Amino acid sequence: MAREPADVPLGIIHTMSGTLDTLLAEDRLFPPSLEFRSQANVSNPAIYAEAHRNPVEFWESCAKSLEWSRGWHTALEWNLPDAKWFVGGTLNACHNCVDRHVSAGHGDKVAFVSEGEPGDVRVFTYRQVLETVCKIANALKEAGVQKGDRVCVYMPMIAELPMVMLACARIGAAHSVVFGGFSSESLHERINDAGAKVLVTADGGWRRGGVVELKRIADEALAKGCPTISRCLVYERIGSPLADGVPNYNPGTWIEGRDLAWSEFVDRQPVDCPCEDMDSEDLLFILYTSGSTGKPKGIMHTTGGYMTQVSATTQWVFDFKPDDVYWCTADCGWVTGHSYIVYGPMSLGAKQVLYEGTPDTPDKDRFWKVIERHKVTILYTAPTAIRTFMKWGPEFPGRCDLTSLRLLGSVGEPINPEAWIWYSETIGGSRCPVVDTWWQTETGAIMISPLPGVTATKPGSATQPLPGIHAAVFDENGKDVTPCHGALSYMVGSESLDQGPEVGGILAIKHPWPSMLRGIWGDPERFRQVYWSRFDGAYFPGDGTKVDEDGYFWLLGRIDDVMLVSGHNISTMEVESALVDHHAVAEAAVIGKAHEIKGQGIAAFVILRAEFAANSWPEGKGDSHDLVSELKSHVAQKIGAIARPDDIFICAELPKTRSGKIMRRLLRDVAEGRALGDTTTLADPSVVANLKDKYESSEG
Numbered sequence: 191m192a193r194e195p196a197d198v199p200l201g202i203i204h205t206m207s208g209t210l211d212t213l214l215a216e217d218r219l220f221p222p223s224l225e226f227r228s229q230a231n232v233s234n235p236a237i238y239a240e241a242h243r244n245p246v247e248f249w250e251s252c253a254k255s256l257e258w259s260r261g262w263h264t265a266l267e268w269n270l271p272d273a274k275w276f277v278g279g280t281l282n283a284c285h286n287c288v289d290r291h292v293s294a295g296h297g298d299k300v301a302f303v304s305e306g307e308p309g310d311v312r313v314f315t316y317r318q319v320l321e322t323v324c325k326i327a328n329a330l331k332e333a334g335v336q337k338g339d340r341v342c343v344y345m346p347m348i349a350e351l352p353m354v355m356l357a358c359a360r361i362g363a364a365h366s367v368v369f370g371g372f373s374s375e376s377l378h379e380r381i382n383d384a385g386a387k388v389l390v391t392a393d394g395g396w397r398r399g400g401v402v403e404l405k406r407i408a409d410e411a412l413a414k415g416c417p418t419i420s421r422c423l424v425y426e427r428i429g430s431p432l433a434d435g436v437p438n439y440n441p442g443t444w445i446e447g448r449d450l451a452w453s454e455f456v457d458r459q460p461v462d463c464p465c466e467d468m469d470s471e472d473l474l475f476i477l478y479t480s481g482s483t484g485k486p487k488g489i490m491h492t493t494g495g496y497m498t499q500v501s502a503t504t505q506w507v508f509d510f511k512p513d514d515v516y517w518c519t520a521d522c523g524w525v526t527g528h529s530y531i532v533y534g535p536m537s538l539g540a541k542q543v544l545y546e547g548t549p550d551t552p553d554k555d556r557f558w559k560v561i562e563r564h565k566v567t568i569l570y571t572a573p574t575a576i577r578t579f580m581k582w583g584p585e586f587p588g589r590c591d592l593t594s595l596r597l598l599g600s601v602g603e604p605i606n607p608e609a610w611i612w613y614s615e616t617i618g619g620s621r622c623p624v625v626d627t628w629w630q631t632e633t634g635a636i637m638i639s640p641l642p643g644v645t646a647t648k649p650g651s652a653t654q655p656l657p658g659i660h661a662a663v664f665d666e667n668g669k670d671v672t673p674c675h676g677a678l679s680y681m682v683g684s685e686s687l688d689q690g691p692e693v694g695g696i697l698a699i700k701h702p703w704p705s706m707l708r709g710i711w712g713d714p715e716r717f718r719q720v721y722w723s724r725f726d727g728a729y730f731p732g733d734g735t736k737v738d739e740d741g742y743f744w745l746l747g748r749i750d751d752v753m754l755v756s757g758h759n760i761s762t763m764e765v766e767s768a769l770v771d772h773h774a775v776a777e778a779a780v781i782g783k784a785h786e787i788k789g790q791g792i793a794a795f796v797i798l799r800a801e802f803a804a805n806s807w808p809e810g811k812g813d814s815h816d817l818v819s820e821l822k823s824h825v826a827q828k829i830g831a832i833a834r835p836d837d838i839f840i841c842a843e844l845p846k847t848r849s850g851k852i853m854r855r856l857l858r859d860v861a862e863g864r865a866l867g868d869t870t871t872l873a874d875p876s877v878v879a880n881l882k883d884k885y886e887s888s889e890g
C-alpha cells in the first residue's frame with residue numbers, strides 16, 4: 191500500500207522545531223448556569239478524581255450500564271499497541287441499542303424521525319426499528335452473510351442506513367459504511383480493501399433538489415471488479431413515481447442474480463432474528479478516515495469497549511435525557527454518525543432526527559426549520575457548517591423558533607472563538623451550553639470535551655480530557671510537558687499541584703481507553719508506524735495542542751499544518767481564528783508558504799460574510815484593498831506581528847473534504863505553484879482548480 195508522507199510520523203520533524211508558540215489569548219469564560227447544573231447528569235467534578243484513581247475500574251463501572259450475555263474476567267489486557275477490553279465478556283451491540291429498550295417497555299418510543307430532503311417525514315418507534323432490523327438481518331443472511339463477514343453500505347442519510355448497520359451488528363457481520371457522496375472509484379477501493387461480501391445501497395438519494403444516483407455509481411464500482419461481492423441489495427428510495435419528475439434520472443442497470451430489490455427481498459422476511467453473541471473484542475465495524483491528510487485508513491473498532499465509551503460519553507457530554515430530541519447533522523458515513531447517531535444515542539434509547547439533504551434546500555433556513563418542526567433539544571454539528579451559516583447571515587435562523595434547543599455540540603475541526611460565540615448567541619440564544627468535542631475516527635468516542643454541568647467553557651477550547659482519559663502535551667522529543675503533570679488540580683481534588691505556564695506541543699494519549707482503534711484493516715505495520723512509533727508508550731493522534739495555565743486544551747489542528755515562520759512554530763488555527771475575529775470574515779484557511787527570508791511566510795485564504803462580499807471586494811489577492819491591509823493589521827494586533835499574513839487572497843469557496851474539513855495541503859500546492867496533489871477525497875475538485883487559476887492569474 192502506498193504510504194503518504196503524512197502517514198510517516200517522523201516527517202513531522204520537518205515542520206516542528208522546538209515547541210509550538212502559542213499566540214491567541216481568549217479570556218471569555220462561560221460557567222454552567224445554576225439551572226443547567228442542577229439538572230445535569232454529571233454535576234460533581236469528583237468524577238475526574240474517581241476516574242483518575244483507577245481508570246480501568248472506572249471504565250468497568252461504565253461498562254455495567256450495558257447488557258452483557260456473559261461477564262468479562264479481565265477488564266484490560268494491554269500489550270502495546272494491542273488493547274483488549276472486557277476480556278471474556280459477550281454482548282450484542284444491536285441488542286443494547288434496540289431490543290433491550292423494547293423489552294423494558296419503551297417499544298412505542300420514537301427512535302427516528304427521518305426527514306427526506308423533498309420534505310417527506312417518516313417516524314419509526316423502537317418496536318418498528320426492531321422489526322425492520324430483524325427483516326434486514328434475515329435478508330442479509332439469505333444473501334449469504336455470515337458472522338465474521340463484512341458488509342459494505344452505500345446509502346443516503348435516511349432511517350434505513352442506521353437500521354442496516356444495526357442489522358449487521360445483530361448477525362455479527364462488520365459493516366463498512368462508505369459516505370454516499372463518494373465516487374465509484376472510492377467505493378470500489380473500499381469494497382475491495384475490506385473484502386465485503388454484500389453491498390447494500392439505494393436507487394438514489396435526494397441532494398440539493400436532485401438525485402444522487404447511488405445505484406448507478408455502485409454499478410460502476412462493481413464493474414471495476416469486486417471479486418468478493420456476491421449480492422447487491424437495493425433500497426428503493428427514489429422509486430419510479432418520484433423519479434418520473436427527475437430529468438435524466440439513471441437508476442443503473444439491474445443485474446438478475448446479483449441485485450436484490452428491498453421491496454421484495456427484505457419486506458417478505460420474518461420479523462424475528464436472534465442476536466449473535468459477540469465477544470467483547472469481535473469486530474463491530476471498519477470505517478475509513480476522512481482522508482484530510484492522505485490515503486484513508488480502514489480503522490477497526492470492536493464491540494464491548496467501543497459500546498461502553500460511546501454510551502457513557504453520550505450520557506455525560508450531551509447530558510442526554512429520555513425526553514430529549516437529539517439531532518446530529520453528521521452522515522453515518524463518518525465516525526460521528528456511527529458513535530453519536532447509531533451506537534451512543536441508541537444505547538440510551540434516544541429519539542432522534544435524521545435529515546437526508548443539504549442545509550440550503552429549498553432555502554438557507556432548512557436546518558432551523560427542521561429544529562422548529564421537530565422541537566430539537568440537542569444539536570450536534572461541525573464548525574464548517576457553523577461558519578457557512580455565519581457567511582449566509584443571521585436572517586435565516588432568525589426566521590425560526592429555536593427555543594426548544596438546550597445544548598449545542600461541535601466536532602470535526604477546531605472551532606474559532608468567534609464562530610463559537612456566534613453559535614452560542616445566534617443559535618443557542620445565549621442559553622445553551624456549547625460542547626466542543628475533540629476526537630477522531632481512531633479514538634472511536636469523544637476524548638476531550640466539557641462536561642456541560644461541570645466545566646466553565648472558553649470559546650475555542652475543547653477544555654479538558656474526559657474522566658478516564660489521560661491526554662497530555664508532549665514536546666517534539668516526546669517529553670511530557672503538560673503543566674501540572676498528568677491531571678488538573680481540581681480533577682484530582684488537590685490544590686497543591688504545581689500549575690505551570692501555558693505550553694504548546696503535540697497531543698498524546700498516555701493510557702489505553704475502551705473505544706480505541708484496534709488496528710488498520712489489513713495493515714498492522716502501518717497501524718504501529720502511524721500511531722505508536724512517534725512516542726514511547728503513548729498514542730500519537732497527529733494533532734497539535736496548547737494547554738493553558740488552567741489546564742485547558744486548545745486543539746491547534748494537525749501537526750503537519752504547523753508553520754515555521756522565522757524560527758517560530760505557529761499554528762494555522764490561531765491565525766485563522768484571528769481573521770475570523772474580524773467582523774467581515776466568515777471563514778479563513780491559513781498555510782505556510784516558502785519564503786526566502788522567514789523560511790515560511792503566511793498565506794491566508796479568506797471568505798467574507800455575505801454583507802461584505804455583496805459590497806464587492808472581488809475575489810483575488812487584492813493587495814490594494816483597504817480591507818486586505820486592515821485584515822493583516824487585525825491579525826498583527828490580535829496575536830502579534832510575527833503572525834501578520836504576507837498574502838491575503840479573497841475567495842468564494844475553499845477546498846474541503848467530503849466531511850467538510852479544509853484541505854490545507856492543497857492550498858499549499860496552490861500557493862507554491864505546484865501541481866495539485868491527490869484530490870480524490872475532495873467534496874468538489876472544481877473549487878480548488880478554480881482557486882488555482884485565479885491565484886495564478888493574480889500573481890501575474
Ligand code: ATP
Nearest residue numbers: 479480481482483602603604627628629630631745
Ligand atoms: P485523515 O486521518 O484520513 O487525514 P481526518 O483526520 O480528517 O482524516 P477524522 O477522523 O474524521 O479524519 O478527523 C479527526 C480529526 O479532526 C482530528 O485528528 C482533528 O484534527 C480534527 N478534529 C476533530 N474534532 C475536533 C475538535 N473538536 N477540535 C479540533 N480538531 C478536531
Ligand code: MG
Nearest residue numbers: 479483630732
Ligand atoms: Mg486523522
